[in-house]
Amino acid sequence: MRLLILSRRRTLYSTRRLVETARKLGHRAIVLDPLDCFIVCGRRAPTIYHKNTKRRLDRVDVVLPRIGASITEYGLAVVRQFSIMGIPIVNNSVPIARSRDKLRSLQLLSQHDIDIPRTVMARSPSQVARALEAVGGPPVVLKLIQGTQGVGVMLAETLPALEAILDTLWGLGQNILIQEFIAESRGRDIRALVVGGKVVGAMRRTARVGEFRSNIHRGGHGRIIALDDEFQRVAVKACEVMGLHVAGVDLLESKEGPKIIEINSSPGFEGLEAATGRDIAGEIIEYAVSYAAERTRARRRVKP
Numbered sequence: 001m002r003l004l005i006l007s008r009r010r011t012l013y014s015t016r017r018l019v020e021t022a023r024k025l026g027h028r029a030i031v032l033d034p035l036d037c038f039i040v041c042g043r044r045a046p047t048i049y050h051k052n053t054k055r056r057l058d059r060v061d062v063v064l065p066r067i068g069a070s071i072t073e074y075g076l077a078v079v080r081q082f083s084i085m086g087i088p089i090v091n092n093s094v095p096i097a098r099s100r101d102k103l104r105s106l107q108l109l110s111q112h113d114i115d116i117p118r119t120v121m122a123r124s125p126s127q128v129a130r131a132l133e134a135v136g137g138p139p140v141v142l143k144l145i146q147g148t149q150g151v152g153v154m155l156a157e158t159l160p161a162l163e164a165i166l167d168t169l170w171g172l173g174q175n176i177l178i179q180e181f182i183a184e185s186r187g188r189d190i191r192a193l194v195v196g197g198k199v200v201g202a203m204r205r206t207a208r209v210g211e212f213r214s215n216i217h218r219g220g221h222g223r224i225i226a227l228d229d230e231f232q233r234v235a236v237k238a239c240e241v242m243g244l245h246v247a248g249v250d251l252l253e254s255k256e257g258p259k260i261i262e263i264n265s266s267p268g269f270e271g272l273e274a275a276t277g278r279d280i281a282g283e284i285i286e287y288a289v290s291y292a293a294e295r296t297r298a299r300r301r302v303k304p
Helices: 013-024 069-084 093-100 102-111 125-134 159-171 229-242 270-276 280-302
Strands: 002-006 028-032 037-040 047-050 062-065 119-121 140-144 153-156 176-180 188-195 198-206 221-224 246-254 257-264
Touching: 002 013, 002 069, 002 280, 013 028, 013 270, 013 280, 037 069, 047 069, 062 069, 062 280, 069 093, 093 102, 093 229, 102 119, 102 176, 102 229, 102 257, 125 159, 140 159, 153 159, 159 176, 188 229, 188 270, 188 280, 198 229, 198 270, 198 280, 221 270, 229 246, 229 257, 270 280
Parallel strands: 002 028, 002 062
Antiparallel strands: 037 047, 119 176, 140 153, 140 176, 188 198, 188 246, 198 221, 246 257
């Protein structure tokens, strides 16, 4: 099977592992930078080319997007074009866009009775005191609406600190989420990787000393855990709500049970493979192949 991986750099751990694993399983895997894709729209069949050549990119069986936050808009346009062309995609453009917007994600999850930390979005200094009351702070967590790997996540321990941070970020035109601080989970969370409706690996991430963000990229470390049924159910349901086939789901262990804080549609899995010893890349490739095969069979069944 011919797999196309959309990624800015083929040397990234997760991209490299996907290519190596696909080839080991007997498939052809190529990596293309989404910014090198040339989209053509018109009355006739939509097409997509590589760079400024006449090489069409329609002869692939399945697309695996690894769209970085820095190229979200153009990357989503490329993913959407492949979808219009009828090529199976593991994580389509709309679910990726949903997951990139933290507020939109939380709105969707809460609509489907999935527990999340209490969250407020406000844009006026006069609303700060009421927002603080609504989330039970201080302390409170502040988040940029778009951001990955812990970037744009801050902890405000006091009302003056909160007001100072908000004043600065609002002045820069940023929309900020004010979120309940789950004290019992300070400095740690759970990353569960969901592939095709099942959790294929999970680890508890713990922040380094002096840091409250537990992301591996911020110096945190991971340890394999056996995720209980409730956490697995919530992680899988969250992916179903978002419409994601493959996702990293970040959860907090609260007194009330699992609370989802974020869903990543292009999750890195270096830390998870290291912590669990599992072949996460193999799980993703095998799912992508089976998904593409099922989509092909479905198209054949509906043909007159």
